[in-house]
Amino acid sequence: MKSTKLIACSIILLLFTVSFVKAQHDTLKISSAWETDANWSEGYRPTSSDTAVIPDGITATISSAAICNSLIIGDGSGIASSV
Numbered sequence: 657m658k659s660t661k662l663i664a665c666s667i668i669l670l671l672f673t674v675s676f677v678k679a680q681h682d683t684l685k686i687s688s689a690w691e692t693d694a695n696w697s698e699g700y701r702p703t704s705s706d707t708a709v710i711p712d713g714i715t716a717t718i719s720s721a722a723i724c725n726s727l728i729i730g731d732g733s734g735i736a737s738s739v
Contacts, residue, residue: 683709690718
């Protein structure tokens with residue numbers, strides 16, 4: 657019984673850690689399509705747990721549904737909005 661509880665607690669902790677570690681900033685590197693994974697600093701387009709960053713001078717072309725947890729446009733000191 658004790659080992660079952662320990663295993664269950666370990667799994668919950670692991671799931672929490674994985675979801676916590678995943679959230680990060682993913683920056684568009686060049687003016688390009690949002691959908692192309694290679695255009696992003698993390699090597700994949702942002703997910704629902706990521707903050708997407710579109711720096712000054714970069715244009716994101718979005719031709720299909722795009723998702724992120726939050727969006728920073730420019731240097732972050734002006735426009736910032738949640739998606």
